[in-house]
Amino acid sequence: MNLTLRIWRQAGPDDPGGFSTYRVGDISPDMSFLEMLDTLNETLALRGEEPVAFDHDCREGICGACGMVIDGQAHGPQPTTTCQLHMRHFEDGATVDVEPWRAAAFPVVKDLVVDRSALDRVIGAGGYITAPTGSAPEAHATPVPKEAADAAFEHAACIGCGACVAACPNGSAMLFTAAKVVHLNLLPQGAPERSSRVRGMVGAMDAEDFGGCTNTGECATACPKGIPLSAISALNREFLRGTLR
Amino acid sequence: MAATGAVMLLYLVAHMLGNLKIFFGPDDLNGYAAWLRTVGQPFLGHAWFLWIARVVLLASVVGHGVAAYQLSRRDLAARPQKYARRRARSSYATRTMRWGGVILALFIVWHILDLTTLTVNPRAEEGHPYQNVVASFSTWYGGGIYIVAMLAVGLHVRHGFWSAAQTLGVNNARRDRVLKATANVLALVLTAGFLAVPVAVMIGAVK
Ligand code: SF4
Numbered sequence: 365m366n367l368t369l370r371i372w373r374q375a376g377p378d379d380p381g382g383f384s385t386y387r388v389g390d391i392s393p394d395m396s397f398l399e400m401l402d403t404l405n406e407t408l409a410l411r412g413e414e415p416v417a418f419d420h421d422c423r424e425g426i427c428g429a430c431g432m433v434i435d436g437q438a439h440g441p442q443p444t445t446t447c448q449l450h451m452r453h454f455e456d457g458a459t460v461d462v463e464p465w466r467a468a469a470f471p472v473v474k475d476l477v478v479d480r481s482a483l484d485r486v487i488g489a490g491g492y493i494t495a496p497t498g499s500a501p502e503a504h505a506t507p508v509p510k511e512a513a514d515a516a517f518e519h520a521a522c523i524g525c526g527a528c529v530a531a532c533p534n535g536s537a538m539l540f541t542a543a544k545v546v547h548l549n550l551l552p553q554g555a556p557e558r559s560s561r562v563r564g565m566v567g568a569m570d571a572e573d574f575g576g577c578t579n580t581g582e583c584a585t586a587c588p589k590g591i592p593l594s595a596i597s598a599l600n601r602e603f604l605r606g607t608l609r
Numbered sequence: 610m611a612a613t614g615a616v617m618l619l620y621l622v623a624h625m626l627g628n629l630k631i632f633f634g635p636d637d638l639n640g641y642a643a644w645l646r647t648v649g650q651p652f653l654g655h656a657w658f659l660w661i662a663r664v665v666l667l668a669s670v671v672g673h674g675v676a677a678y679q680l681s682r683r684d685l686a687a688r689p690q691k692y693a694r695r696r697a698r699s700s701y702a703t704r705t706m707r708w709g710g711v712i713l714a715l716f717i718v719w720h721i722l723d724l725t726t727l728t729v730n731p732r733a734e735e736g737h738p739y740q741n742v743v744a745s746f747s748t749w750y751g752g753g754i755y756i757v758a759m760l761a762v763g764l765h766v767r768h769g770f771w772s773a774a775q776t777l778g779v780n781n782a783r784r785d786r787v788l789k790a791t792a793n794v795l796a797l798v799l800t801a802g803f804l805a806v807p808v809a810v811m812i813g814a815v816k
């Protein structure tokens with residue numbers, strides 16, 4: 365396969381940045397999008413040019429590092445992460461636009477790399493349980509209803525990639541925050557901090573440069589982990605409960 | 610946004626049903642309008658109920674608008690640099706909430722000038738809403754503005770109803786389909802009910 369890539373290049377946070385066009389040949393349809401970028405970077409390095417900077421770590425769809433907007437969609441045309449996106453989903457000879465996540469809360473560090481630490485600060489405000497560490501507790505010490513366990517697991521699948529923020533026309537982090545609040549608030553282990561968690565995390569989210577939620581639903585459509593839009597309703601419910609009492 | 614929207618939605622349903630009285634003839638509609646002024650008597654004075662409703666509605670419209678303005682400011686600031694290419698993956702109703710809302714705000718002003726204060730009404734006969742409605746909808750602009758606005762109402766309600774359920778935390782995975790279906794039905798019934806009047810006037814069924 366041959367592709368023409370229009371990639372956002374930006375030397376640093378203060379550089380205005382702009383698109384550069386590259387042609388990449390000899391692409392195997394079995395390559396991931398990141399492997400295709402690796403091939404491009406090898407040729408760039410051979411030519412003595414600066415390789416395209418992009419974030420990646422696990423390359424198996426579980427770390428959430430590899431976000432970029434491909435042809436106007438977060439993580440590209442498939443409901444998966446960029447590292448798990450295969451080149452067979454592109455047409456030979458196509459022109460593909462590659463941009464970083466665009467959000468005030470996610471400043472560009474370089475090229476396609478953005479600073480997502482705003483999400484870490486939201487987690488830091490309550491996205492955990494306070495429990496004594498040490499040896500693992502006996503598994504049946506705390507019974508968890510099956511339904512709660514399943515729903516908590518579904519929401520725990522969030523990998524913090526930020527695609528929801530990137531896809532949201534308002535740059536809102538509601539889905540991300542909702543996923544963590546719902547995950548922990550459903551479980552008995554999370555119950556003692558149920559109210560302070562939702563208040564803390566929503567407060568931290570509002571303190572960052574995220575926009576507000578207008579329920580457009582683009583977050584859930586873009587989410588590679590299938591976090592459902594109803595999580596946002598559950599977050600609002602928890603928030604009302606947590607602030608009224 | 611959800612609370613003020615819910616107030617206005619309830620009012621819209623009542624307003625739409627009241628409008629349909631026009632199909633029972635001038636006496637029915639004019640009588641209904643006169644009755645509205647007597648609701649709550651003798652506890653309330655003449656037309657007090659109407660004025661209370663107007664104050665509540667005005668507060669809702671202003672509250673809704675201010676919240677929308679603040680939210681929009683924040684939302685636009687959250688994406689200072691736009692995408693060079695973006696594929697919107699939300700519904701048309703969702704994408705037109707802001708401009709649809711602006712259209713509706715302007716329409717409300719027009720509608721009050723037309724049929725409440727009668728300032729711009731071609732007939733302007735106090736106490737005769739039937740005749741005023743027919744006169745207004747007999748002009749191309751009167752009917753046209755109304756039809757556009759009612760289509761905007763339908764779109765606004767379609768996203769707004771479901772969105773309010775999300776905001777108030779009453780949605781969940783099981784209720785989602787029911788709420789979306791309710792939003793669609795509400796939007797359709799409201800739009801059809803409101804549109805019935807100008808269409809009937811324009812085709813001469815009501816005169
Ligand atoms: S909710 Fe989905 S899109 Fe958002 S950060 Fe989590 S995994 Fe990524």
Ligand code: FES
Nearest residue numbers: 423427428430447
């Ligand atoms: S590199 Fe870890 S999710 Fe893509």
